[in-house]
Amino acid sequence: MHPEPLSVIFLNAAVVNNFVLALFLGICPFLGVSAKKETAWNMGLATLFVMLVSSAAAFGINWLLTELDLLFLRLICYIAVIASTVQLVEMFVKRFSPALFRSLGIFLPLITTNCAILGLALFQTSKEYDLLQSLVYALGAGVGFTLALMLMAGLREKLALARVPTVSQGAAMSLMLAGLLSLAFMGFAGLGGSHG
C-alpha cells in the first residue's frame, strides 16, 4: 500500500468520508445530543479526546497481538481497551480539571457505546496506518464528528422556533435533516483524490 499523505488522511476522515454522515458511525449520540449547540460542542470535544487516546491504544494492541500471533482476539481487546480508556479518561479529567469534568461529565460514559470509536480502531487497522497516520486519522474523525454534530445542532436550534407539522416532529425530522446534510457532504467527495 502506498503511503497516503497526512493531509489527505485528515481530509478524508473529516469531510469526504465523514464518520457520521457518510459512514453512519455514531448515529446514536448524533441524534441524541444534537439538540443544543453547547452540549454538541462538549460531546464533540469529549469524543475527539477519547478517539485520540484509543487510537494510540488500539495501535499498540494491534502491534502486540500481531507479535504474539493472537489476531483473533483483536475485537475483544479493542472493546475492552476502549471501555477502560473511557473510564481512565473520566477519572483523569475529574482529578485534574474539575471544570472540564463538569462540562463533559455525563457524556464520557456514553462514548463507550459510540461505534465511531470502535469503528475508528477497526478502520485504522484495516488501512494499515502507522502511529502518526492513525493519530491524524483519529483527529480527522473527531473533527468531522464535531462538525457534523455542530451543524446538526445549529439546524435543530433554528428549527425549534419554526412551525413544523405535528406528524414530522422528533426523530423523523432529525433524520430528514441528517439526510440533507449527508447529501451536502457528498459534494466533498473527490477532495484529495485528483492529485497525481
Place this chain on the structure above:
Amino acid sequence: MAELPTQQEPLTLDTFVRGLWEENPVFVMLLGMCPVLAVTNSTMNAIAMGLATTFVLVCSSLLVSLLRNWIPKQVRIASYIVIIATFVTIVDYGIQAISLELYAALGAFIQLIVANCVILGRAEAYASKERLHTTFINSLGMGAGFTLALLSLGTVREILGSGTILGVPLFPADFQPWVVMILPPGGFFVLGAWLLLFNWLRLRKARKSPDPTGAAIHAS
C-alpha cells in the same frame, strides 16, 4: 441481579411480539441505528446483518441470563461487553467461512455489532433479571424486530436505488434507478420516511379513539 426474583415475567405471546412492534428496537426505541443505515443498501445485506445481529443478541442474552446470579454488579457491564464481543467474533469468522463476498459487502459493520446498543440494552434491561426461557423468547423477538426494520429499509432502498430486489431486476431495462437511495443520504431519507409513516399512523389512531392514552401520545 437477583434482587427482584419475585417480579420475573411470565412467558406469554407478548414476550415475543413486543419486540416486533410495540418496542421495535429501531422504529420505536431508535437504538442501533448505525448498522440500520449503513448496510441496508440491498436486501441481501439487510437479511445477513439482521440474522447476524439476532444470533449475537440471542446467544449473549442467554449467557447473561444464565450467569445473572453470578456476575457482581460492579463488573457487569465489562462482563456483558466481553460476552458480546466473543459472540461477535464467532459470527465474524462464521460469515467469512460462509461467503467472503458477503463479508466484504458488510465490511466493518459485522465487528461493529459489538457497539450496537440494542444488545447491551437487552443484556442490562432484560436478560440480567429474567429467567432463561423468557429471555430466549424476548431476545428472539427483539432480533426479529431488528431484522424486520433492516429489511423494510433494505427492500425500499434496493428497489428505488438499483431497480432490483435480491438482485432480480424489477423494471424494464430503460428504468433509470434513483441512485441516491443506495448512497448514504438515501439511508437517512428512507428511515425518516418510515418514521413519518409510523407517526402518522399513530396520530390517526389517537384521533380516532379519544381516550387519555391517545391524547398523551398526541401531546408528546
Place this chain on the structure above:
Amino acid sequence: MNAEVETQPRGGVTPTWPMLRTLGGIAMMSGLLVVLVYQTTLPIIAENQRLLTEKAVFQVIPGAVTKRDFVVTEGGLQPVETGGAGTVIYAAAGADGGLRGVAFPGAARGYQDVIQFLFGYDPDCQCIVGSKVLKSTETPGLGDKISTDPEFLKNFVALDARLNADGTALANPIVPVKHGTKTQPWQIDAVSGATISSNAMARALNDAAQDLLPKVQRELATLLSGEDPKEAP
C-alpha cells in the same frame, strides 16, 4: 456455585475476589470459544480466499486454468511458500501448462476512498489483457462504471505495456486521456462522468506496472519453470 450466590452481599460492596473470579472466568470462557471457532473456520476461510483469488486471476487472464503465487522481494521473484515479504503476484497457466500471463495488484485513491485492482499482463504481447476492481466504494452508477462500462473495459483488452530498451521501466507510461481522444495503444480512454475513478485506475496501473513489470519480465524464466504443475514441488 449455589453457595456462592448466597455469599454475595445484597446492595453492599462486593469483595474484590468474586469480581476478579467472574471477569477471569468469563475471559477464559470467551477465549476458549473464540479459539475453538477460529480453529474450525480457519481452513474454510483460507479455502474461500484461495477460490476468490483464483476466480479473480482467471478473470483478468483469458484462458488461464491454474495459478502459482510469487512474491516480489528485494532479491527477485520467489515462490510464495518461501515466506518472503513483498507484493504477491500470480503466474497463470493455460490448459497446456504454458504461461498465459501474470496478474498483479495495484491501488490508488479514487473519488471516495482507495480503490484496489487486479491487472492481467501477457508477457507475449507485453500488454495488459484484463482488469478487475477488487475493492471500491465508488459512487454506484458513476464511479463504478470503471468495472462495468463495456467501452471502458475495451481499454484493457490489449493495452500497450512494453518496456524501454534497458528494461527498467515502461517505454510509454500508461496515461488516462479524455473520453474519445485515445490515439495511442498505451492511453486509457476515460469514462465520461467517472473521470476521477478512471484516472485513479490509470494511476494504479501505471504505478504498479512501472514497479513490477521490469522485475517480472527479467525473471520470466522463474515464472515459467515454476509453471508446469509436474515440476512444482
